[in-house]
Amino acid sequence: MLSTKMYKTIFILCLSFFAVLAKHEFYDGHTLYNIVVKDVQQAELVNELGYQIPIDIWTYAKPGQPGQILVSKEDKQQFLDALHDAGVAYSILTENIRESLELEEERLAAAAKQKNERSTFGLDFETIHRYEVVDAYLEELGTRFPHYVRVESAGRSVQGRDIKYLKISTSHFQNDTKPVVMLQSLLHAREWITLPSTLYAIEKLVIDVTERDLVDNIDWIIMPIVNPDGYEWSHTDTRFWRKNRRVGLLPGDTCVGVDLNRNFDAFWGTASSSNVCSDTYHGPSAFSEPETINIREILRPYMSRLALYIDIHSHGSMILYGFGNGQLPPNGLILHVVGVAMAQAIDEVKWAEKPNYVVGNIVAILYRASGGSSDWAQLAGASLAYTYELPSYRGQSGLNGFLVDPDFIEQAAYETWEGLKAGARQAATAFYRQIAEK
Numbered sequence: 043m044l045s046t047k048m049y050k051t052i053f054i055l056c057l058s059f060f061a062v063l064a065k066h067e068f069y070d071g072h073t074l075y076n077i078v079v080k081d082v083q084q085a086e087l088v089n090e091l092g093y094q095i096p097i098d099i100w101t102y103a104k105p106g107q108p109g110q111i112l113v114s115k116e117d118k119q120q121f122l123d124a125l126h127d128a129g130v131a132y133s134i135l136t137e138n139i140r141e142s143l144e145l146e147e148e149r150l151a152a153a154a155k156q157k158n159e160r161s162t163f164g165l166d167f168e169t170i171h172r173y174e175v176v177d178a179y180l181e182e183l184g185t186r187f188p189h190y191v192r193v194e195s196a197g198r199s200v201q202g203r204d205i206k207y208l209k210i211s212t213s214h215f216q217n218d219t220k221p222v223v224m225l226q227s228l229l230h231a232r233e234w235i236t237l238p239s240t241l242y243a244i245e246k247l248v249i250d251v252t253e254r255d256l257v258d259n260i261d262w263i264i265m266p267i268v269n270p271d272g273y274e275w276s277h278t279d280t281r282f283w284r285k286n287r288r289v290g291l292l293p294g295d296t297c298v299g300v301d302l303n304r305n306f307d308a309f310w311g312t313a314s315s316s317n318v319c320s321d322t323y324h325g326p327s328a329f330s331e332p333e334t335i336n337i338r339e340i341l342r343p344y345m346s347r348l349a350l351y352i353d354i355h356s357h358g359s360m361i362l363y364g365f366g367n368g369q370l371p372p373n374g375l376i377l378h379v380v381g382v383a384m385a386q387a388i389d390e391v392k393w394a395e396k397p398n399y400v401v402g403n404i405v406a407i408l409y410r411a412s413g414g415s416s417d418w419a420q421l422a423g424a425s426l427a428y429t430y431e432l433p434s435y436r437g438q439s440g441l442n443g444f445l446v447d448p449d450f451i452e453q454a455a456y457e458t459w460e461g462l463k464a465g466a467r468q469a470a471t472a473f474y475r476q477i478a479e480k
């Protein structure tokens with residue numbers, strides 16, 4: 043006979059089992075397709091399907107380079123019919139992606155359980171920390187290091203979360219002959235591996251300072267979680283959520299969220315989706331969202347000395363610069379040279395099995411895109427603005443590229459910091475040279 047206590051244990055075990063199942067239920071039956079296009083016409087046709095059917099384009103198909111598209115159970119038939127009509131070839135990469143998500147969750151939970159308590163103050167790099175943990179950490183940094191760390195609130199998210207960021211400066215930003223460097227992560231909710239990279243930068247600028255020049259010569263603004271609502275949603279409900287959590291866009295809230303990286307005022311609406319249900323929906327107008335307004339407002343006082351702006355995304359091992367309409371900024375050559383310096387710094391310490399970073403204009407390397415944050419920063423006055431795409435999960439380019447390998451968290455954070463440092467130093471040197479010439 044089982045004791046009452048054992049019944050209780052079994053009951054609780056069953057409950058937690060079903061909680062996990064329910065959590066990734068959204069993705070039950072979602073299939074990841076590999077799309078092979080023969081020519082540019084087919085490629086454009088497939089990419090435009092994204093404006094008609096709420097499919098999730100992970101990688102854009104080009105002739106000679108297959109694309110990956112995630113499609114829900116409900117939209118599968120319409121999607122496949124369109125491919126058949128156009129004669130586009132495809133194959134199935136993952137029949138039901140819910141299974142991959144359950145595996146990631148188990149591995150991260152196991153890593154979190156195994157970790158040793160840190161002997162010094164700080165957040166560990168063994169797991170991916172949630173909003174509340176990061177928020178409390180930022181507050182604590184402000185309390186512990188009042189001489190050069192200020193915790194500021196940028197404002198509230200759509201759902202009312204306080205969006206905090208750090209200002210790290212030996213002069214509390216009062217010395218305006220110093221360059222400003224801005225780093226941000228998690229503009230896109232599902233790109234979890236980007237969070238440790240901004241947390242690592244904070245660690246090396248505040249807690250474990252080994253390179254003094256970075257603190258003495260530069261004023262830093264770091265916002266680890268730009269899109270907290272989307273980020274939390276990607277933990278609690280929909281792992282591959284990308285947008286913010288704006289509601290009220292359609293009656294009955296059939297579709298939710300604005301793609302924040304299409305919402306900035308940079309060629310807004312020219313290469314993004316006007317379909318609310320799309321993952322690249324650009325919002326009702328440029329800067330319609332509090333999360334993008336925040337970035338604009340916190341940088342406003344510092345635009346004239348914003349030497350470097352970096353928006354960290356994943357995945358693909360890329361350092362991208364503007365513009366998303368294919369035009370090069372006037373300082374395109376310098377953008378490229380500094381981009382290459384950052385990429386080389388990362389490549390020197392990266393894991394051998396990871397690909398080298400690729401550097402270039404976003405359209406040349408990836409795709410056309412309007413309303414991007416780094417394009418806006420470049421246009422608004424930043425000397426150098428970039429989007430990083432951190433390496434993918436185990437070199438995979440499809441859906442799995444967004445997953446997190448617990449073993450890679452610290453390495454991703456460390457190697458990205460090598461690139462950020464190289465960029466910050468070059469940007470600062472150029473900034474001081476300009477001041478000297480004036």
Ligand SMILES: *[C@@H]1O[C@H](CO)[C@@H](O)[C@H](O)[C@H]1NC(C)=O
Nearest residue numbers: 213217218219220258259260
């Ligand atoms: C402001 O910063 C510059 C560059 O680091 C430094 O040379 C200068 O002494 C600083 N000014 C003040 C008033 O601290």
Ligand SMILES: [Zn+2]
Nearest residue numbers: 230233355356
């Ligand atoms: Zn992204």
